Amino acid sequence: MSDNIPFELQAEIIRRVLPVKSLIRFRSVSKQWKSLIDSSEFITHHTLNQTQPKHLLVRYITRASGFRFFSDDKCLHEEKYVSIVDDDNFPHHKFSPVVPPTVKLHAHPFMLDCSHGLVCLHGWSRDRVKRKKLIVLWNPLIRKSVCISIPDHQRDDVIGFGVCPKTSDPKIVKITRKAKAKVFTLSSGAWRSVLMNTPFKSLHFRNTQVVIDGVIYWLAYDDITYKLRLCSFDLASEEFGEVVNINIAVPYYLVGRPRNICMYNISKINESLIVLTPDGFCDCNVWMMLKNGVSQPSFTKLFTLTDVDVDVDSMIGFRKNGQPIIDHSKTRGFDCELKVYEPCSKRINGLGIYGSAFMMTSYTESLLLLNHSYSVIH
Numbered sequence: 001m002s003d004n005i006p007f008e009l010q011a012e013i014i015r016r017v018l019p020v021k022s023l024i025r026f027r028s029v030s031k032q033w034k035s036l037i038d039s040s041e042f043i044t045h046h047t048l049n050q051t052q053p054k055h056l057l058v059r060y061i062t063r064a065s066g067f068r069f070f071s072d073d074k075c076l077h078e079e080k081y082v083s084i085v086d087d088d089n090f091p092h093h094k095f096s097p098v099v100p101p102t103v104k105l106h107a108h109p110f111m112l113d114c115s116h117g118l119v120c121l122h123g124w125s126r127d128r129v130k131r132k133k134l135i136v137l138w139n140p141l142i143r144k145s146v147c148i149s150i151p152d153h154q155r156d157d158v159i160g161f162g163v164c165p166k167t168s169d170p171k172i173v174k175i176t177r178k179a180k181a182k183v184f185t186l187s188s189g190a191w192r193s194v195l196m197n198t199p200f201k202s203l204h205f206r207n208t209q210v211v212i213d214g215v216i217y218w219l220a221y222d223d224i225t226y227k228l229r230l231c232s233f234d235l236a237s238e239e240f241g242e243v244v245n246i247n248i249a250v251p252y253y254l255v256g257r258p259r260n261i262c263m264y265n266i267s268k269i270n271e272s273l274i275v276l277t278p279d280g281f282c283d284c285n286v287w288m289m290l291k292n293g294v295s296q297p298s299f300t301k302l303f304t305l306t307d308v309d310v311d312v313d314s315m316i317g318f319r320k321n322g323q324p325i326i327d328h329s330k331t332r333g334f335d336c337e338l339k340v341y342e343p344c345s346k347r348i349n350g351l352g353i354y355g356s357a358f359m360m361t362s363y364t365e366s367l368l369l370l371n372h373s374y375s376v377i378h
Helices: 007-015 020-026 031-038 040-047 258-263
Strands: 054-063 077-085 110-115 118-124 133-139 144-150 158-163 170-175 181-185 190-194 203-212 215-222 227-234 265-269 272-278 284-290 298-305 315-318 324-326 336-342 347-364 375-377
Touching (some): 054 110, 110 203, 110 347, 118 158, 133 158, 215 265, 315 347
Parallel strands (some): 144 375
């Protein structure tokens, strides 16, 4: 760009560039451009732009090449990741992101959720002697990640993750069965206690979450009232919301059985919260939450998946147009194809991805972690 153009005008032009890959290339133009794009102010401005392209990140397992049965501890499978651009050309624009070393510290990483372009994976470390619960925050597009160790983690602890919509600061929240909570902020690199004003002791949580409009939501089952509930945590105010009853009937054969919370799940379509409930043993109801400006939200049924052998666990996410992504590998074997369901035509189309144990999250392009180095925070 000509030196005759004031840098302030250059900066304004650069701020209007959305694709992350273009901005990464622009960093090599000059020291001024690199300093601008790497700055916290620029990253925050870019992150809070809601018109970024959307992607689906899929994690799955395939048989290792030269698969054989071993008597020792050699790995019999390979973990793979593929990112699919969620646009009009879906699913033809795919690429395999470079998996950072921090992700490989996990024995079997669980894909929790994504917020502002950061994917959150958590699980136990591979070290069998000093096993730790680890969380990895990973930006697949810029190949950056940070690993955080969760102190004193217990099996029943609830984990949440999201990016503060006001500061673009990634946060992790941990809730214990004793109704105590701690929050980790990446900017501080430290954990601290926060006040809980919600009675969580009677609740049994699903191990999934969604982040919508700067709020983390968890699905839970109350073993006192026998009802499904939504629990929330505001990432800006760091306050826990009231426990909200979900006005969806629980089937009679599940009443009083808190362990069957696994037969329900929570997801999202764009910025709308979705609850998945069983309809028989092989069908699934899809409900969308309607806030309507009231404290007690209502739910409307979008559709029911029938005659396609789909239970709650088979639906691993949604496209931005509302089409569900389906994993049949749990019932049909190892080498299954990931598929997308079209509710209007009731057609199921393959995505050309074969394996098992599929997990998926949707993410937008982001520059978060660009000014962070690879690190493990204990």
